[in-house]
Amino acid sequence: MNALKSFWKNIASLWSLIVGLQVTGKAFCGPQVTVHYPRQTVGPEGLEGFRGHMELVPSVKDPAIPKCISCMMCATSCPSKCLTVVKQKEPKPTEEQLKAMAEAEARGEKVKKLSAPKNPAQFIYDFSLCSFCNTCVENCPVGSIRFTTNVYFATTNKADLQMNLVERLAKQAASGKTVPGEKPKKAAKTETAQSEA
Amino acid sequence: MTRTINPDYIRGDLYTQRFEQGKRENTLILNMGPQHPSTHGVLRVVLEMDGEYIVRAEPVLGYLHRMHEKMAEVKSYVGFMPNMGRVDYLHPLAWNWSYAGAVERLAGIEVPRRAEFLRVIATELNRISSHLLWWGAYLLDLGAFTPIMYAFEDREILMDILQRPTGARLTYSYFRLGGVGADMDERCLRQILDFVPYLRKKLPVYKDLVTDNVILRKRLEGVGDMDVDMCRRYGATGPILRGAGLASDTRLNETYSVYNEIDFDIPSFPETDAMARYMVRIREIEESLKIVEQAVAMIPEGEILIKGAPKPNWKAPAGEAYFATEGARGKVGVWVVSDGGKSPYRIKLRAPGFSNLSLFAEASQGTLLADAVAIMGSIDMVIPEIDR
Amino acid sequence: MNAIPIELIHIVIAIALVAGFVGLNGLVLVWVERKVAGHVQRRPGPYEVGPNGLLQPLADAAKLVGKQLFTPDGSDKLVFWLAPIVSFLPVMPMFLPMPFSPFLTAMEVNVGLVLILAFAGLNILALCLAGWGSNNKYGLLGAGRAVAQGVAYEIPLLLSVLAVCFMTGSLSLTEIVAAQGNWPWQWNWIYQPIAFILYFTCGVAETNRAPFDLPEAESELVAGFHTEYSGMGFGLFFLAEYAEMIVVCGVATALFLGGWKGPGAAGAWWFLLKLYVLLVIMIWFRWTYPRTRFDQLLNLCWKWLLPLSILNLLVTALVIKL
Numbered sequence: 001m002n003a004l005k006s007f008w009k010n011i012a013s014l015w016s017l018i019v020g021l022q023v024t025g026k027a028f029c030g031p032q033v034t035v036h037y038p039r040q041t042v043g044p045e046g047l048e049g050f051r052g053h054m055e056l057v058p059s060v061k062d063p064a065i066p067k068c069i070s071c072m073m074c075a076t077s078c079p080s081k082c083l084t085v086v087k088q089k090e091p092k093p094t095e096e097q098l099k100a101m102a103e104a105e106a107r108g109e110k111v112k113k114l115s116a117p118k119n120p121a122q123f124i125y126d127f128s129l130c131s132f133c134n135t136c137v138e139n140c141p142v143g144s145i146r147f148t149t150n151v152y153f154a155t156t157n158k159a160d161l162q163m164n165l166v167e168r169l170a171k172q173a174a175s176g177k178t179v180p181g182e183k184p185k186k187a188a189k190t191e192t193a194q195s196e197a
Numbered sequence: 198m199t200r201t202i203n204p205d206y207i208r209g210d211l212y213t214q215r216f217e218q219g220k221r222e223n224t225l226i227l228n229m230g231p232q233h234p235s236t237h238g239v240l241r242v243v244l245e246m247d248g249e250y251i252v253r254a255e256p257v258l259g260y261l262h263r264m265h266e267k268m269a270e271v272k273s274y275v276g277f278m279p280n281m282g283r284v285d286y287l288h289p290l291a292w293n294w295s296y297a298g299a300v301e302r303l304a305g306i307e308v309p310r311r312a313e314f315l316r317v318i319a320t321e322l323n324r325i326s327s328h329l330l331w332w333g334a335y336l337l338d339l340g341a342f343t344p345i346m347y348a349f350e351d352r353e354i355l356m357d358i359l360q361r362p363t364g365a366r367l368t369y370s371y372f373r374l375g376g377v378g379a380d381m382d383e384r385c386l387r388q389i390l391d392f393v394p395y396l397r398k399k400l401p402v403y404k405d406l407v408t409d410n411v412i413l414r415k416r417l418e419g420v421g422d423m424d425v426d427m428c429r430r431y432g433a434t435g436p437i438l439r440g441a442g443l444a445s446d447t448r449l450n451e452t453y454s455v456y457n458e459i460d461f462d463i464p465s466f467p468e469t470d471a472m473a474r475y476m477v478r479i480r481e482i483e484e485s486l487k488i489v490e491q492a493v494a495m496i497p498e499g500e501i502l503i504k505g506a507p508k509p510n511w512k513a514p515a516g517e518a519y520f521a522t523e524g525a526r527g528k529v530g531v532w533v534v535s536d537g538g539k540s541p542y543r544i545k546l547r548a549p550g551f552s553n554l555s556l557f558a559e560a561s562q563g564t565l566l567a568d569a570v571a572i573m574g575s576i577d578m579v580i581p582e583i584d585r
Numbered sequence: 586m587n588a589i590p591i592e593l594i595h596i597v598i599a600i601a602l603v604a605g606f607v608g609l610n611g612l613v614l615v616w617v618e619r620k621v622a623g624h625v626q627r628r629p630g631p632y633e634v635g636p637n638g639l640l641q642p643l644a645d646a647a648k649l650v651g652k653q654l655f656t657p658d659g660s661d662k663l664v665f666w667l668a669p670i671v672s673f674l675p676v677m678p679m680f681l682p683m684p685f686s687p688f689l690t691a692m693e694v695n696v697g698l699v700l701i702l703a704f705a706g707l708n709i710l711a712l713c714l715a716g717w718g719s720n721n722k723y724g725l726l727g728a729g730r731a732v733a734q735g736v737a738y739e740i741p742l743l744l745s746v747l748a749v750c751f752m753t754g755s756l757s758l759t760e761i762v763a764a765q766g767n768w769p770w771q772w773n774w775i776y777q778p779i780a781f782i783l784y785f786t787c788g789v790a791e792t793n794r795a796p797f798d799l800p801e802a803e804s805e806l807v808a809g810f811h812t813e814y815s816g817m818g819f820g821l822f823f824l825a826e827y828a829e830m831i832v833v834c835g836v837a838t839a840l841f842l843g844g845w846k847g848p849g850a851a852g853a854w855w856f857l858l859k860l861y862v863l864l865v866i867m868i869w870f871r872w873t874y875p876r877t878r879f880d881q882l883l884n885l886c887w888k889w890l891l892p893l894s895i896l897n898l899l900v901t902a903l904v905i906k907l
Binding site: 014020023024048049050077131 | 275350362402407411509
């Protein structure tokens with residue numbers, strides 16, 4: 001009796017094979033869910049929050065100059081050591097200024113040395129080292145760095161991964177917010193960047 | 198057609214040479230891995246085989262050792278968090294949590310309530326995505342090619358959801374010491390609530406396609422016994438222990454965060470075979486959905502990060518602390534020792550996969566090669582986590 | 586002209602045509618397989634080369650031809666390179682007695698079925714040689730599996746075919762088709778449903794298709810018997826596998842599904858249509874099921890299929906006798 005039961009059970013279990021075929025058959029007739037990449041791309045809502053490479057946030061006054069004050073918080077806090085900020089040197093005083101300074105010294109006043117502009121001379125970001133942890137963005141006192149949502153960045157040259165973000169920002173400002181070869185920025189991006197910051 | 202063969206070539210490398218010949222003759226030493234399709238990365242198993250039967254199996258580890266523990270000793274407390282996203286790339290948030298929890302326990306930091314709920318939601322979603330990927334990859338091991346694509350379809354939605362708050366799709370570093378990195382807004386929570394019924398509707402389909410399939414059942418039932426005694430000897434946790442019939446789960450047994458306020462079951466199956474472990478994981482997906490649903494309903498308004506959360510130059514008080522969470526693969530433990538400096542004095546990462554893999558050598562003895570693949574898959578290994 | 590017998594010219598032309606047919610169908614099948622796989626997995630499948638990816642198999646073939654032929658260290662060169670040829674060559678004669686239509690049969694042989702089954706047996710030898718010659722442990726295990734599986738499944742396959750032959754009283758495929766009617770309920774699968782299921786199951790196993798693809802089980806044996814083959818060496822195995830699929834499904838069409846006959850105009854199109862339906866079902870299996878285990882596979886054969894096919898044969902014989 002038992003043998004008969006197990007025999008019948010084995011036969012009945014074959015039905016599960018038909019059920020499996022039904023499932024895949026349904027999927028076969030159903031719609032496809034993939035994105036045909038070169039023809040279709042993921043919309044901006046799909047990229048929201050995605051952390052691509054970094055970029056500098058332009059200051060309110062000049063879109064070519066970042067908000068950055070070269071405080072080095074990002075570079076010191078970065079766990080991957082992928083940021084290098086080079087401060088600007090103080091400018092050489094012109095002759096008139098030298099004269100004025102000498103006069104001031106002669107008068108016994110405190111001489112005011114020319115201070116360097118706060119924005120960095122270079123802001124080098126090594127994409128190959130970055131671990132996208134957001135620590136630098138969180139620690140920036142002026143909110144001068146943010147992640148782009150650029151998923152299309154690709155290169156065959158390792159040197160391209162070391163980006164000079166100051167230069168990039170200047171280029172971006174000159175060409176009206178878009179760098180050639182890059183998708184136009186999405187409005188949503190700034191929103192998320194702010195919420196992240 | 199005869200040619201001289203270099204004897205060194207036959208003798209093999211160090212591990213093969215040290216793998217002593219057993220008592221039996223006429224056995225075949227087979228290297229499974231480190232580039233074998235079913236070892237999921239770079240695990241290598243040296244097998245002694247008699248025909249298709251495995252006489253002995255010996256896992257060889259260390260191909261993906263990245264010295265995370267040593268790295269911790271030179272990084273700041275905050276700066277070590279990204280590493281935690283990369284130890285176990287399938288369930289990084291459990292590691293995030295273990296580390297954050299250990300440091301918080303060390304420093305006596307109280308996490309805001311909203312952040313606790315955010316942690317629960319994110320970790321459980323991540324657990325689902327981990328189990329989904331395991332499910333697909335396991336079926337791939339067993340020779341079914343389609344389920345992994347369906348698993349990825351659902352996983353993709355999860356990654357889209359988690360991408361918004363965490364900023365990453367795989368190696369999350371979402372947790373902060375004293376909270377989480379970003380809030381989940383209304384839209385994100387709504388997406389999560391939409392996802393729960395979606396996956397609930399999908400699971401019966403997967404049951405029809407895979408779980409009920411007679412070929413799969415025959416492959417898994419009675420294969421790879423790992424009973425409670427064996428789990429105790431090797432320190433196996435997670436789905437393996439629950440598949441052995443012991444309903445042990447760090448989330449409730451050593452409860453942390455707000456898990457004791459949430460109503461969920463710990464699935465356990467007494468069969469001790471690969472099918473039991475399979476069923477545990479499938480049931481866990483359902484339980485995680487339950488947790489997520491409740492957590493989203495219960496989430497309070499408030500801060501997500503404490504005021505004065507540790508900065509990169511923060512110094513932890515001297516002392517030591519241990520914190521364990523329940524990862525997708527078992528108990529994820531982090532032990533932090535501090536000498537009062539800016540970076541930890543020592544960090545010990547307890548990877549569940551390491552203990553779980555130890556069972557493989559014993560469980561696979563005397564089984565067929567195909568069974569060994571089924572057992573290995575049912576352990577749910579993530580090699581980076583095992584090697585750390 | 587008299588020196589060359591007409592029959593020989595006939596065969597040479599037929600073999601050339603068959604080679605063309607096999608090559609073309611191989612390409613089409615690769616495309617169909619990948620498209621079915623794609624759609625089952627909710628993705629488009631090949632899409633870039635040619636309209637809807639139609640030229641993708643050609644590109645793949647060109648790639649395979651262009652690859653370096655690599656002989657592994659310590660392998661038996663002769664056996665290693667003989668294997669793909671032994672695997673592919675017997676495919677040609679198998680198509681000779683295939684009755685595409687009453688006018689489109691390359692060679693009328695009254696023992697056509699025996700011819701096909703005999704040549705089909707050679708494939709096992711090829712897999713065995715390939716696994717043995719490549720000096721690879723995975724290859725060896727794959728070859729062992731291939732032999733055990735091939736020999737085991739040959740028997741129920743033969744027995745189920747025999748049941749149909751008993752009914753018609755002929756071993757010629759053309760006659761078996763001719764004995765069936767124009768409508769689906771007049772075909773043999775109605776009279777011999779068990780034989781049909783048995784034949785198809787064994788056919789899937791004989792061609793090493795999933796869920797019985799144990800000789801190449803990729804998650805266990807990397808690639809089984811063809812682990813070490815590169816370029817066209819692999820390509821020939823690949824082509825032979827698809828050609829065998831066509832043969833198995835073609836024989837099934839002739840034996841059980843009424844061959845070229847069908848409602849309305851009978852002809853080769855009916856044969857091809859039925860052939861492709863069976864092929865798609867085979868492909869559908871592959872993308873649905875997990876792989877069976879080796880001992881289960883043999884158990885299935887010896888404990889279930891063989892007794893069933895013997896029983897079926899006996900009942901058929903009895904019914905015919907009465």
